[in-house]
Amino acid sequence: MKIIASYSIKGGVGKTSTAVNLAWQAAQEGANTLIWDLDPQAAASFYFRIKPKIKGGTKKLLKPKSVLDNLIKGTDYLNLDLLPADFSYRHMELGLNEQKHPTQQLLRLLRPLTQEYDYIFLDCPPTLTLVSENIFQAADIMICPVIPTTLSLRTLQQLEDFCNDNNLKHLSILPFFSMVDRRKKMHQQIIETFKPQGLFLNQQIAYASDIEKMGLRRAAVGDYAASSQAAKSYQSLWQEIQQRW
Amino acid sequence: MATLPNNLFKLEEGQDPAALWEQINVHYDLEKSITQTHDSICYDSFDWRLFLQGWQLTAHNKKTAYESGQNTAQQTECWSIILESVDGQQQYARQSLKQVPTFAWDFPDSLLKTQLQPILEMRALLAHTHLHWVVQTWKVLDDEQKTVVRLQLETVYVVGENSEHTCLGQALRVLPVRGYTKALQRVLQIIQAQALETEQKSWLELAWRQTQQQPGSYSSKLNLQLKPDMPANIATKIILQRLLDTMQENEAGTRQNLDSEFLHDFRVAIRRTRSVLSQVKGVLPKTTVTRFKPQFAWLGSVTTPTRDLDVYLLDFDKYHAMLPAQVQPDLAPLLHFLQQHHRQAQQKMAKTLVSKTYQKLIQEWQQFIHSPSRAHPQIPNSGRPVIEVANENIWKAYRKVLKAGKRINDDTPVVALHELRKDCKKLRYLMEFFQSLYPKDRAMRSIKILKDFQNILGDIQDYFVQVEHLQSFAEQMVEEGTGSSRTLLAMGVLVGHLLDLEQQARTRFTERFEIFAQETNRHRFAELFKPQKAKITKVITKATQAGGA
Numbered sequence: 001m002k003i004i005a006s007y008s009i010k011g012g013v014g015k016t017s018t019a020v021n022l023a024w025q026a027a028q029e030g031a032n033t034l035i036w037d038l039d040p041q042a043a044a045s046f047y048f049r050i051k052p053k054i055k056g057g058t059k060k061l062l063k064p065k066s067v068l069d070n071l072i073k074g075t076d077y078l079n080l081d082l083l084p085a086d087f088s089y090r091h092m093e094l095g096l097n098e099q100k101h102p103t104q105q106l107l108r109l110l111r112p113l114t115q116e117y118d119y120i121f122l123d124c125p126p127t128l129t130l131v132s133e134n135i136f137q138a139a140d141i142m143i144c145p146v147i148p149t150t151l152s153l154r155t156l157q158q159l160e161d162f163c164n165d166n167n168l169k170h171l172s173i174l175p176f177f178s179m180v181d182r183r184k185k186m187h188q189q190i191i192e193t194f195k196p197q198g199l200f201l202n203q204q205i206a207y208a209s210d211i212e213k214m215g216l217r218r219a220a221v222g223d224y225a226a227s228s229q230a231a232k233s234y235q236s237l238w239q240e241i242q243q244r245w
Numbered sequence: 246m247a248t249l250p251n252n253l254f255k256l257e258e259g260q261d262p263a264a265l266w267e268q269i270n271v272h273y274d275l276e277k278s279i280t281q282t283h284d285s286i287c288y289d290s291f292d293w294r295l296f297l298q299g300w301q302l303t304a305h306n307k308k309t310a311y312e313s314g315q316n317t318a319q320q321t322e323c324w325s326i327i328l329e330s331v332d333g334q335q336q337y338a339r340q341s342l343k344q345v346p347t348f349a350w351d352f353p354d355s356l357l358k359t360q361l362q363p364i365l366e367m368r369a370l371l372a373h374t375h376l377h378w379v380v381q382t383w384k385v386l387d388d389e390q391k392t393v394v395r396l397q398l399e400t401v402y403v404v405g406e407n408s409e410h411t412c413l414g415q416a417l418r419v420l421p422v423r424g425y426t427k428a429l430q431r432v433l434q435i436i437q438a439q440a441l442e443t444e445q446k447s448w449l450e451l452a453w454r455q456t457q458q459q460p461g462s463y464s465s466k467l468n469l470q471l472k473p474d475m476p477a478n479i480a481t482k483i484i485l486q487r488l489l490d491t492m493q494e495n496e497a498g499t500r501q502n503l504d505s506e507f508l509h510d511f512r513v514a515i516r517r518t519r520s521v522l523s524q525v526k527g528v529l530p531k532t533t534v535t536r537f538k539p540q541f542a543w544l545g546s547v548t549t550p551t552r553d554l555d556v557y558l559l560d561f562d563k564y565h566a567m568l569p570a571q572v573q574p575d576l577a578p579l580l581h582f583l584q585q586h587h588r589q590a591q592q593k594m595a596k597t598l599v600s601k602t603y604q605k606l607i608q609e610w611q612q613f614i615h616s617p618s619r620a621h622p623q624i625p626n627s628g629r630p631v632i633e634v635a636n637e638n639i640w641k642a643y644r645k646v647l648k649a650g651k652r653i654n655d656d657t658p659v660v661a662l663h664e665l666r667k668d669c670k671k672l673r674y675l676m677e678f679f680q681s682l683y684p685k686d687r688a689m690r691s692i693k694i695l696k697d698f699q700n701i702l703g704d705i706q707d708y709f710v711q712v713e714h715l716q717s718f719a720e721q722m723v724e725e726g727t728g729s730s731r732t733l734l735a736m737g738v739l740v741g742h743l744l745d746l747e748q749q750a751r752t753r754f755t756e757r758f759e760i761f762a763q764e765t766n767r768h769r770f771a772e773l774f775k776p777q778k779a780k781i782t783k784v785i786t787k788a789t790q791a792g793g794a
Contacts, residue, residue, distance in 0.1 A: 049389045073424035075392075
């Protein structure tokens with residue numbers, strides 16, 4: 001069982017589409033997969049047509065004896081379940097602060113599910129808070145979409161510094177270039193500069209209208225555009241990630 | 246995928262589900278998804294070890310991996326192998342492989358292998374049922390166009406040996422989507438309102454009915470139901486028929502060498518038949534006994550070389566482990582030698598099992614078993630109640646074992662131990678033949694006591710024979726020029742180790758015999774098997790003695 005977080009400090013870089021499409025890919029290959037929509041904006045829940053609501057909200061969720069089992073919903077796809085977002089997740093930080101081990105709460109909640117699922121994907125909110133620290137503690141792998149721009153790279157650096165400072169050695173960080181626009185010279189230059197270092201995954205996800213259509217189709221790209229470049233890219237990205245652990 | 250019990254609804258032949266779709270459509274949207282076809286092949290050992298464990302092992306080959314209608318079907322070469330409970334409610338292990346391995350030890354290291362190995366041991370996985378599925382999925386959607394229940398219209402065929410497809414029927418399976426209980430309940434209500442009955446049997450059970458297979462039907466155990474007052478000659482023929490059945494059931498597997506247990510069970514049935522001929526005295530016509538005894542001895546002997554080599558091949562890992570790590574690779578030529586000779590022995594044996602001599606023997610034996618049984622004054626025990634004959638024979642064999650056992654001490658030549666082992670085997674067979682005549686628990690307990698004692702004799706004999714065989718293999722390897730000095734040295738180390746083990750086993754003999762012959766056990770045997778006449782005589786003797794005193 002592996003817990004995989006799709007994370008970036010910066011918003012709008014393709015975190016949710018990454019989590020949704022990779023989870024879909026894993027499920028298609030027969031793995032029992034769960035995706036937890038931790039972002040109060042609830043984009044992943046929306047893509048899967050599931051109401052962004054959990055019974056009792058964050059308050060009940062963080063109670064010592066709470067379990068996730070009853071909150072899980074099956075998606076439109078076999079082997080793929082979702083734990084929906086809830087608007088109250090925006091107060092999660094406060095709730096976590098009141099706990100005895102504030103950085104271990106997500107891990108505590110996820111532990112009983114490790115028997116049932118082969119992969120648990122966490123679609124994370126774009127923050128660097130106590131919620132993120134919980135994610136870092138729980139995840140085995142952190143996939144970071146990075147737009148090839150200076151600002152995006154800066155946030156990646158911030159993330160790495162944070163992990164080093166907080167002794168998060170168990171966590172393997174796998175950045176990849178997301179929303180790549182080949183027509184933009186700066187994108188090309190940045191990708192070329194970083195290539196020799198081997199820091200980024202080889203597979204990039206190009207900016208594509210097929211991915212944007214996810215909001216309209218409310219489905220994974222591979223479902224409605226199986227032969228598109230975008231679907232193929234996510235498929236190879238998933239293969240490359242699996243080879244990295 | 247979660248399933249719920251009784252989620253399969255029978256559709257009568259030619260029944261159109263359209264009326265049902267209409268009813269569901271009143272409350273929900275329905276979306277027709279793709280039609281998938283796939284094959285599933287169920288595997289078990291010949292003696293149904295997985296089924297008897299409450300398990301089933303199925304290999305699925307799914308031609309379409311995607312569920313959405315807009316996708317092109319993706320061909321997969323893989324078999325998804327699933328180990329689950331017979332009712333399909335609980336999944337124990339799952340693995341995707343290019344093909345289904347024959348033996349548990351051939352599986353890659355995995356949970357599946359760990360689960361299968363102790364149950365299957367040396368038995369091969371054989372395909373027993375092949376199903377072909379045509380599954381049309383319908384999605385029940387809520388007002389967000391979200392799937393809340395899945396419906397599968399299943400048409401299932403059982404595939405025969407020549408790929409002929411026989412339709413088992415059509416049914417509707419309701420698959421819940423996690424977290425949408427209300428919708429599920431509602432859909433179930435609609436279906437039940439349409440008077441669709443749940444199908445209590447699984448497709449596999451329906452297939453078994455169609456192919457007339459009875460899972461769990463084969464057992465190498467005798468499982469006979471004899472009645473105490475049955476004439477001995479009739480009871481004996483029932484035993485012999487059961488043994489002949491076992492031989493015939495295992496014959497094809499033995500010839501094809503599907504796994505080593507076919508030959509093992511085949512040989513046990515031959516040995517038991519020989520034991521009936523020699524141990525159940527005065528029940529069968531003398532001419533029959535004299536005629537068939539040497540013939541079954543011949544049949545036993547033609548299967549011996551293959552079995553001997555089977556045993557070495559099965560135990561090879563154990564031998565390997567007996568050697569220090571640096572010597573272990575030197576044993577490889579022995580493995581090669583065993584495999585090569587096994588192939589030759591197997592071929593020779595398979596030839597014998599299709600020979601006219603063999604077929605004639607089986608045919609004539611069958612004729613004898615089927616011939617009418619009449620009590621005859623020249624066959625003294627033939628018409629007597631079987632319980633009396635059983636008691637006499639078992640009691641006699643038991644006393645023989647006790648007597649011989651008492652004579653054995655540390656200096657007794659090993660040959661006496663081998664004779665005792667044979668006597669015990671004869672006693673054991675007799676007890677098993679007639680087991681159903683006695684109270685079940687007590688008969689089983691007595692067999693267990695004997696079995697524990699047999700184990701030590703078996704160990705002594707096995708180590709002794711293994712040493713002898715290894716020495717003869719070494720000579721053969723030298724003759725054939727396949728044994729290097731290093732290999733011979735390694736085999737020498739092995740021989741030394743086995744001699745030690747034999748010695749250790751011998752030191753345990755006295756202690757084991759004492760347990761076997763202790764008073765409580767003697768009492769147990771006497772109570773069960775001592776012939777009535779002898780008991781009465783003893784009572785009379787005791788009474789006379791008491792009167793005299």
